[in-house]
Amino acid sequence: MNLTKRVKTALPSMNKKAKRHLLILVVLSVILKALMVVLVAHVPPEDVNRLLGIEAKWFRYNWDVLNISRDNRPLIEKFGYTFDTRWYIRISENGYKLDDDDAIYISQRTPPGIPVSANLYDWLFMYPLFIRLLSIFIGPIPAGLLIANAASVISVALFYLLATNYVGNDSAFRGAVLLIFYPYNIMTMASFSEPLYMLFALISWFFFMKWRIIPAGFMMMLASFTRYPGAMLFPIFSAILINRLRGGKASDILAKLILLNIFFIPLLFWMYVEIPMQTGYTQTQFASLTWGFHPFPGIGLVGASFFGMFFLYFALVGAYQLKNINKDLMFYSFGFIIVHLTLGFGGGIGRYLGVVWPLFIYYGHKLDMPDTAFFSALFLFIGSIMVEFHVNSIFWI
Secondary structure, three states: OOHHHHHHHHOOOOOHHHHHHHHHHHHHHHHHHHHHHHHHHHOOHHHHHHHHOOOHHHHHHHHHHOOOOHHHOOHHHHHHOOOHHHHHHHHHHHOOOOOHHHHHHHHHHOOOOOOHHHHHHHOOOHHHHHHHHHHHHHOHHHHHHHHHHHHHHHHHHHHHHHHOOOOOHHHHHHHHHHHHHOHHHHHOOOOOOHHHHHHHHHHHHHHHHOOOHHHHHHHHHHHHOOOHHHHHHHHHHHHHHHHHOOOOOHHHHHHHHHHHHHHHHHHHHHHHHHHHHHHOOOHHHHHHHHOOOOOOOOHHHOOOOHHHHHHHHHHHHHHHHHHHOOHHHHHHHHHHHHHHHHOOOHHHHHHHHHHOOHHHHHHHHHOOHHHHHHHHHHHHHHHHHHHHHHHOOOOOO
């Protein structure tokens, strides 16, 4: 049985209401993306600067670093070639090598003694690989945008189908709407890797719930090669597996654990063999030096933004309340919340909560439709500001 047939087997059957919900969700996703394009095309960033209290000189400094003028940048480049998106495109074109201009630019965030090119290994290769393959036909920047946006739409549909396994169609629909409008998910309509990561993570859960261990492990590996926190899927799934098979034959449990975690070996090879061969540092070593990651829980709270703390509070509440829906989902959510706090992402904690998908199952089940509409409108306002800020910057220095 090929992978496509395996995915279809893992998915639940759909009734008429589910098909109608899926159609609405897909159309809503596309309309929202089109709305963001119109917003960026017609709203000057100076208005957002004043709202956020950011002086225009900081934006000018970002543009001057790369000798780029905001006014003459095409719209597709604004969405597909800023912040992390720039480096994903660069990796897809050149691999983990820097040209002279990039080296000068990225050296501004590199401590003395660290190879400048080592910073590129913070961005994993799975998303750039997809970009490189598709860029043969449409070019790298359009490829990055198409992959990210297609993955986000498919992920919403998969989330809805998955959520119906735990709550009713209506609750799953509300949860999917909240997922679409979550501010940081609106922002990742640009060339970010989170949508592709979410897609792999959701498919791995579908397989795992059907006890298809090998394809689940393979999808976890793909997720891990898209974003480093994807490595957390392996201990989380392993713990759930042990708990579910508790009381069974030890040999059966061990066999399933080996089949699941054998796909973790390539990631370890990448982090502790390949990267040291190329840079002299493991990924964890230079990440701690360049980004300030620390192996202590709670460090991610330091310097966290207001929105990050706001979302974190509701994430903790939602993760705890998931115990009344499914304890595996609760364990999954707490696992990822803790790892993002532990790694010390600080003000970005709200962004990374956007891929902790079980939280949206809980709130879709908890909130009624008027509440969902209210929070979606609030999310849209915040997300619009974030998109406008993001696409009019090259890098926040």
